[in-house]
Amino acid sequence: xxxxxxxxxxxxxxxxxxxxxxxxxxxxxxxxxxxxxxxxxxxxxxxxxxxxxxxxxxxxxxxxxxxxxxxxxxxxxxxxxxxxxxxxxxxxxxxxxxxxxxxxxxxxxxxxxxxxxxxxxxxxxxxxxxxxxxxxxxxxxxxxxxxxxxxxxxxxxxxxxxxxxxxxxxxxxxxxxxxxxxxxxxxxxxxxxxx
Numbered sequence: 001x002x003x004x005x006x007x008x009x010x011x012x013x014x015x016x017x018x019x020x021x022x023x024x025x026x027x028x029x030x031x032x033x034x035x036x037x038x039x040x041x042x043x044x045x046x047x048x049x050x051x052x053x054x055x056x057x058x059x060x061x062x063x064x065x066x067x068x069x070x071x072x073x074x075x076x077x078x079x080x081x082x083x084x085x086x087x088x089x090x091x092x093x094x095x096x097x098x099x100x101x102x103x104x105x106x107x108x109x110x111x112x113x114x115x116x117x118x119x120x121x122x123x124x125x126x127x128x129x130x131x132x133x134x135x136x137x138x139x140x141x142x143x144x145x146x147x148x149x150x151x152x153x154x155x156x157x158x159x160x161x162x163x164x165x166x167x168x169x170x171x172x173x174x175x176x177x178x179x180x181x182x183x184x185x186x187x188x189x190x191x192x193x194x195x
Contacts, residue, residue, distance in 0.1 A: 015039050018046050022056045034137075035061060041074040044088035049095055051165070054079045058144040060137055062129040064096070076129060078144050083120075085129075098122050103149050106142060118142070167192045 019031055022042075035042065038061045050056070059077040064085050072094060074087030083103065087094040098120075107119040117130045132138055168189065175185040 011043065014043060014046075018042055022059055034133075035075075037061065037073060038075045041086050041088045044093060045075060045077065045084070045086040045095075049084065049086055050079065051081075054081050057148075058137075058141040060132065060141045063131040065128055065130070071130065073131070076141075078141065078148065083122075083145075100148055103145070105149070106145060108142065164192055 016032070019035065019042075023031065042059075057078045057080060059075055061073070062076040062085070063071045063073050064076070064087070065071045072087040072092075073089075074085055074094070077084045077086070078100075081100070083098045083100055085094075085096045102123050104121040104123070107113065107121070109115075113119060113128070114130065116132050116134070117128055118132060120127045120129070171180060171185055171188045171192070174180040175182070180188065
């Protein structure tokens, strides 16, 4: 029996396709096995959380301390719009997202962190992720995150994208409520998309 024998062929194919997309490379057996534990979380992220224009820049498997005494296994992603943590299993699903421009720093070692943990300083919070395999994918993840933190223009692009979508949602709501006509809606939509 294979690694994913209980799953449908469609889910297996979707997972392999997703790994190819997120890693920008051909997936081998090692890669499939590396992410087997977070496969459901990854598919949940792709199918239910990411918007159609969002690009995954880097991702790692990680545990997140949802509450002081409970941690959940999932996937931590950097996209071109946000930092995102997602978890899904048979019993529950969970997502947490942070604006990239709110990330203040990264701590990879030192007290009170264990060797398989790292900490993100986001706003006034210190968030610890554990069960980290500090190998090539982790190094790429940290390097990508550090580049984004150190390059304010990347943060500004992320904020501008968020603002566009927020404005589009707002004018859509105004149209739904009858405040804007279809013509006014189309004009405003065009202005937003061209800004």
